[in-house]
Amino acid sequence: MSFQEEKRESIKRYMLDKLRKDDTGFIQKTMENFGISITTVKRYIKECVTDEILKEDKDTKTGYSMISVMKDFTYTQDGNLSEDRIFYEDILPLLQSMSKGARNIWSYVFMEIMNNAIEHSQGQNISCHIMQDYLYTEISITDDGIGIFNNIQKNLSEKLGTKASIQDAILELHKGKFTSNPACHSGEGIFFSSKMMRELAIWSDQAIYSYGCYEKEKLVQSHLISYYTRLQKIGTLVVMKLENQTTRKPQEVFNMYAPIDEGFIHTIIPIKEACPYGEPIARSQARRVLYRLEQFKKVEFDFTEVEFMGQGFADEVFRVFQNQHPDIELLPIHANQSVLGMIKHVTT
Numbered sequence: 001m002s003f004q005e006e007k008r009e010s011i012k013r014y015m016l017d018k019l020r021k022d023d024t025g026f027i028q029k030t031m032e033n034f035g036i037s038i039t040t041v042k043r044y045i046k047e048c049v050t051d052e053i054l055k056e057d058k059d060t061k062t063g064y065s066m067i068s069v070m071k072d073f074t075y076t077q078d079g080n081l082s083e084d085r086i087f088y089e090d091i092l093p094l095l096q097s098m099s100k101g102a103r104n105i106w107s108y109v110f111m112e113i114m115n116n117a118i119e120h121s122q123g124q125n126i127s128c129h130i131m132q133d134y135l136y137t138e139i140s141i142t143d144d145g146i147g148i149f150n151n152i153q154k155n156l157s158e159k160l161g162t163k164a165s166i167q168d169a170i171l172e173l174h175k176g177k178f179t180s181n182p183a184c185h186s187g188e189g190i191f192f193s194s195k196m197m198r199e200l201a202i203w204s205d206q207a208i209y210s211y212g213c214y215e216k217e218k219l220v221q222s223h224l225i226s227y228y229t230r231l232q233k234i235g236t237l238v239v240m241k242l243e244n245q246t247t248r249k250p251q252e253v254f255n256m257y258a259p260i261d262e263g264f265i266h267t268i269i270p271i272k273e274a275c276p277y278g279e280p281i282a283r284s285q286a287r288r289v290l291y292r293l294e295q296f297k298k299v300e301f302d303f304t305e306v307e308f309m310g311q312g313f314a315d316e317v318f319r320v321f322q323n324q325h326p327d328i329e330l331l332p333i334h335a336n337q338s339v340l341g342m343i344k345h346v347t348t
Contacts, residue, residue, distance in 0.1 A: 067134075092106075116238075117236070137241070176190075194211035194212070202238050208220060279307060286313045306336075
């Protein structure tokens with residue numbers, strides 16, 4: 001692709017991304033971002049309509065919407081389901097216009113999530129819904145089983161000797177390495193899948209685990225609607241979204257969290273998700289966050305949207321746990337001055 005072609009494609013994708021979000025300022029923003037005229041932007045719009053990428057839509061603020069292609073597949077648990085055959089026979093043929101990196105990511109993530117549905121859900125039916133437009137592909141996998149959080153809760157309660165909540169189950173998914181069947185699974189699939197996708201969300205029992213999602217409820221809801229008329233019960237719904245032309249590579253994610261010569265040694269904990277009912281204050285909250293972290297060599301604590309951290313929480317993590325495990329690197333990221341000040345307070 002020549003420089004001029006690359007520039008034209010960049011302009012088109014930028015404009016389409018704004019339209020996809022129903023941003024009424026898309027024309028002005030495209031003009032300013034690329035230094036082009038309103039006439040040029042309108043020409044791009046016309047071309048996208050002609051090429052059936054866009055359509056006029058009176059129900060949107062911008063007057064346009066992306067044209068999406070949808071496809072559905074349903075599978076019955078008969079003892080012969082195979083995630084690789086499902087991917088190569090049904091899904092891969094729909095991904096041919098993507099970049100090689102996108103296809104490689106989908107091959108890994110789809111088969112990991114489909115395997116979970118086949119081997120762990122204890123359901124009878126599995127459905128797959130695909131939505132594609134020029135920029136993104138979304139794929140959801142749904143089963144009618146016991147529900148992923150329920151499954152983790154039961155196993156976690158047995159290990160802890162006390163009743164675990166849905167939020168405890170979600171926290172274990174964020175950490176990674178948690179599995180209810182260690183003889184057959186490593187507990188890494190969802191962790192690495194979530195880091196490869198642009199957005200990934202899991203819905204079960206009215207709760208949501210998400211990674212990279214700005215509007216997780218909206219992402220989940222758009223797929224839930226497609227299943228309500230086809231499934232009597234929804235155990236677990238997993239929604240995945242990725243750019244069609246991503247340059248991301250699966251190995252980049254593995255190199256970040258699981259170097260080839262060391263294994264899965266690095267995890268990241270979103271503190272806001274770990275403490276959904278308020279700020280990180282109590283030692284009991286910290287102990288739930290710290291459970292199993294001795295299995296890692298590097299732990300990042302993501303303090304995005306956390307305004308304040310209590311002394312007890314900070315002391316338990318950054319002094320008590322750190323002193324007990326001096327070889328584990330604990331890194332606070334996206335922390336404000338209040339949070340950093342509390343860490344300094346308990347460690348000096």
